[in-house]
Amino acid sequence: xxxxxxxxxxxxxxxxxxxxxxxxxxxxxxxxxxxxxxxxxxxxxxxxxxxxxxxxxxxxxxxxxxxxxxxxxxxxxxxxxxxxxxxxxxxxxxxxxxxxxxxxxxxxxxxxxxxxxxxxxxxxxxxxxxxxx
Numbered sequence: 033x034x035x036x037x038x039x040x041x042x043x044x045x046x047x048x049x050x051x052x053x054x055x056x057x058x059x060x061x062x063x064x065x066x067x068x069x070x071x072x073x074x075x076x077x078x079x080x081x082x083x084x085x086x087x088x089x090x091x092x093x094x095x096x097x098x099x100x101x102x103x104x105x106x107x108x109x110x111x112x113x114x115x116x117x118x119x120x121x122x123x124x125x126x127x128x129x130x131x132x133x134x135x136x137x138x139x140x141x142x143x144x145x146x147x148x149x150x151x152x153x154x155x156x157x158x159x160x161x162x163x164x165x
Contacts, residue, residue, distance in 0.1 A: 034063075035163035037102040039084070044096030044130050047085040056163040066162070080158030087125060087147045091140065094132035101126040104159050107149050123150045123159050 035056035042049050052068040073081055088097040107122035125148040127140045142148045150156075 035104065037159060037162060039100040041098055044098045054162040077158050077161055080154040083150055083152050083155045087150055088127065090145060090147045091129055095129040095138065096132060097127045098130045099128040102159060107151055120151060121156045123155045124148060
């Protein structure tokens with residue numbers, strides 16, 4: 033899937049104030065940006081957005097997320113005794129964060145925070161909901 037969701041927090045740390053841009057390839061082959069605010073998120077999709085926020089809260093102080101890129105990919109669910117594993121859909125986050133004191137910026141990935149790989153089915157459905165219209 034060639035799609036991405038970008039979330040910008042106007043005030044890092046205020047998770048209920050954001051703008052979300054969904055970029056994806058449609059049937060005509062171009063990538064139209066679709067923009068959303070918290071008021072545009074359907075109630076049935078709100079819990080999935082909360083799982084993203086929960087992952088962001090895990091950033092070590094004094095870093096606060098200012099921008100997030102979410103991409104759909106695969107993650108290993110189980111590793112059997114025989115060495116076989118099961119792959120599942122997962123949303124991976126890349127986060128630009130601002131240092132509270134110095135105002136410096138840093139990029140955090142799933143390598144820094146394994147919690148940035150979100151495997152809850154609701155998060156995967158959220159991603160698909162906003163990138164397949």
